[in-house]
Amino acid sequence: MLALMDSFQATIDADGRIEPRDAMPEGYRKTLIRQIAQHAHSEIIGMQPEGNWISRTPSLRRKAILMAKVQDEAGHGLYLYAAAETLGVDRAELLDLLHAGKQKYSSIFNYPTLTWADIGAIGWLVDGAAIVNQVPLCRCSYGPYARAMVRVCKEESFHQRQGFEILHTLCNGTEAQKAMAQDALDRWWWPSLMMFGPPDASSTHSEQSMAWGIKRHSNDELRQRFVDMTVPQADVLGIRVPDDGLRYDEETGHYSFTQPDFTELYEVVKGNGPCNEQRLAHRVKAHEDGAWVREAAAAYAGKQAQKKASAA
Amino acid sequence: MSGSGSLIEPLWEVFVRSRRGLSHVHVGSLHAPDATMALRNARDVYTRRQEGVSIWVVPAADITASSPDEKDEFFDPAGDKVYRHPTFYQVPEGVDHL
Ligand SMILES: [Fe+2]
Ligand SMILES: [Fe+2]
Numbered sequence: 460m461l462a463l464m465d466s467f468q469a470t471i472d473a474d475g476r477i478e479p480r481d482a483m484p485e486g487y488r489k490t491l492i493r494q495i496a497q498h499a500h501s502e503i504i505g506m507q508p509e510g511n512w513i514s515r516t517p518s519l520r521r522k523a524i525l526m527a528k529v530q531d532e533a534g535h536g537l538y539l540y541a542a543a544e545t546l547g548v549d550r551a552e553l554l555d556l557l558h559a560g561k562q563k564y565s566s567i568f569n570y571p572t573l574t575w576a577d578i579g580a581i582g583w584l585v586d587g588a589a590i591v592n593q594v595p596l597c598r599c600s601y602g603p604y605a606r607a608m609v610r611v612c613k614e615e616s617f618h619q620r621q622g623f624e625i626l627h628t629l630c631n632g633t634e635a636q637k638a639m640a641q642d643a644l645d646r647w648w649w650p651s652l653m654m655f656g657p658p659d660a661s662s663t664h665s666e667q668s669m670a671w672g673i674k675r676h677s678n679d680e681l682r683q684r685f686v687d688m689t690v691p692q693a694d695v696l697g698i699r700v701p702d703d704g705l706r707y708d709e710e711t712g713h714y715s716f717t718q719p720d721f722t723e724l725y726e727v728v729k730g731n732g733p734c735n736e737q738r739l740a741h742r743v744k745a746h747e748d749g750a751w752v753r754e755a756a757a758a759y760a761g762k763q764a765q766k767k768a769s770a771a
Numbered sequence: 772m773s774g775s776g777s778l779i780e781p782l783w784e785v786f787v788r789s790r791r792g793l794s795h796v797h798v799g800s801l802h803a804p805d806a807t808m809a810l811r812n813a814r815d816v817y818t819r820r821q822e823g824v825s826i827w828v829v830p831a832a833d834i835t836a837s838s839p840d841e842k843d844e845f846f847d848p849a850g851d852k853v854y855r856h857p858t859f860y861q862v863p864e865g866v867d868h869l
Contacts, residue, residue, distance in 0.1 A: 480839045530819070537816050541800045544782070550802060551779060607799070614820075753804075757780065760805035 471672050476602040479545040487671055490664065491601050492546050493562070494673065496553045499539035500564035504738050506532045508572040509581060517575060524621050525578065531614050538607040545603045558743045566724060567650050569732030576629055576636075576643035582622015584644075584651040584689065590615045591685045592655065600672030623692065630696045641698045648701050652719040653727075655682040661721075686714050782831040783809040785816075787823035795827050803828075 467483050470476070477483055506529045513529065516522040540550040556562040567585055572578060593615065596608040629640040656662055656678040668674035676684075690707075693700050704717035726732070780802040786795035798817045803809035809828040817823065837845055853859050862869050 478839070480836070482840070527819075534816050534819060537801060538799060544800070549779065610799075753780070756804040756808060760808070763805060 471600055474672065475600075476605065477600055478602045486667070487673075488546055490668060490671070490673065491604065492543055492548055494668075495539055495543040495546075495604055496548075496556070497563050497565075499536045499543060499553070500557045500562060501568065502532050502536035502539060504564040504568045504742060505585075507738055507741055508568055508570070508734075509578060511572050512575060512578050515575070516578075521625070528582070528618050528621060531618065535611045535614070538610055539604075542601075542603040542607040554746065558739070558746065560730070560739065563728065564738075565654060566727040566732060567654050568738060569727050569734045570646070570650055571734050573646075574639050574643060576626065576639040577647070579622045579625030579629065579640065580643035580647040582618050582620075583626055583692070584622075584647050585654070586615055586618040586622060587689060588651050588654040588685050590619060591681050591688070595675035595681075598672075598675060604673075623696075626696055626698075630698060637698070640696065644693065644698050645701045649719040649723070652682060652685070652716075653721070653724040655679075655685065657721055657724070658718065683713055686716050690714050780804050783813070783828040784831050784834060785809075785813045786827040786829070787813075787817055788825040789822060790824055795825065798822075800831060 464482060464484065467477065467481065467487075470481075477487075509525060509529050509532075513522060513525055516525055540553060543553060544550055553562065557564070567588075572581065590612065593608050593612050597605055597612055599605040599608065626640045626643070629636040631637075659665065659677045659679045662678055665674060665677060669677075690700055690705065702717045704715070706715055707713075708715050727735070730736075781804070782800055783803055783806075784800050785798050787798045788795045801809065801812050801816055803812050806828060810826060813826050813828055818826065849855075
């Protein structure tokens with residue numbers, strides 16, 4: 460066993476990939492299961508705030524796009540559950556943990572989508588932040604997770620563009636439409652910055668995850684990358700990032716900006732966000748309402764198998 | 772509440788031929804009650820952007836795999852047979868098409 464662990468470390472040191480049946484430290488396995496499950500849960504819970512607007516899109520074109528986007532998020536969840544299962548857990552087990560509130564999903568999805576501009580802001584900012592988080596995960600040391608991320612990242616860029624396009628259209632519309640876009644940016648800016656997690660100084664899992672090649676950049680690095688990328692885009696839209704401390708630093712080539720209020724993040728994680736209860740209740744209901752479909756499909760499969768067996 | 776209605780559906784490994792002339796390549800896995808549903812789900816999950824012209828689904832339980840614990844012994848025999856590669860041989864100068 461010792462030799463096998465040596466080969467794990469050697470693979471990590473050589474920036475190689477760990478594959479499902481390789482020997483791996485229990486902590487590595489557990490960390491990955493927790494992270495991939497939380498990621499998968501985020502994808503499927505993330506369908507709710509946007510699903511909220513599918514029946515109310517301003518045009519058929521927007522409706523087709525939004526449905527495709529929400530369907531992609533379901534797909535992302537499935538890629539990720541499949542990746543988690545290679546570590547020896549069942550998807551059904553992970554869903555039970557989500558439903559029981561024992562595993563988390565990204566806090567961003569506990570905020571409500573009040574106006575159509577929020578759908579634009581989610582695509583632009585939330586998917587934008589997700590891309591910044593996910594691109595480095597394409598090089599994660601665990602093969603199945605990295606491969607799932609490659610697939611996800613390919614699909615994300617359409618998500619971000621459609622969101623930006625929604626806001627761009629609003630910003631070039633009436634005063635009221637532009638105000639709606641500004642209001643969405645005002646509400647989504649800070650929660651989007653929180654998506655990168657707590658500041659490095661108080662991030663609990665980061666160091667070990669870096670050593671294992673699961674994480675490649677620190678939370679603060681990624682947050683900075685997101686701000687640098689997003690602020691010029693806001694300028695193009697002609698709306699204002701709601702941060703009085705925001706300014707471009709010629710010397711460093713980066714924006715300096717105000718950190719979000721992390722006590723809010725901790726509160727939302729604890730379950731005290733505006734929509735925590737609603738999101739979880741909706742998920743549990745969807746799962747329970749779908750039970751008859753799963754039962755019918757299983758009964759049909761059983762019957763077909765029986766028919767086949769008796770015909771043989 | 773826990774586990775309510777969570778039937779364990781078998782796991783299927785999915786292989787996709789991205790275009791004619793290429794082999795099927797493993798793309799991931801999914802759960803489905805039977806092969807027909809597995810194929811339909813695979814289409815929806817793995818080929819939403821025309822990533823494939825043909826799909827195979829294989830029950831994961833039916834795959835026999837070499838063991839990673841024995842990978843050294845298992846693949847060793849090929850290790851010292853460099854003469855299986857053309858680069859092992861010296862070709863005299865002036866000899867073409869060899
Ligand atoms: Fe996604
Ligand atoms: Fe997305």
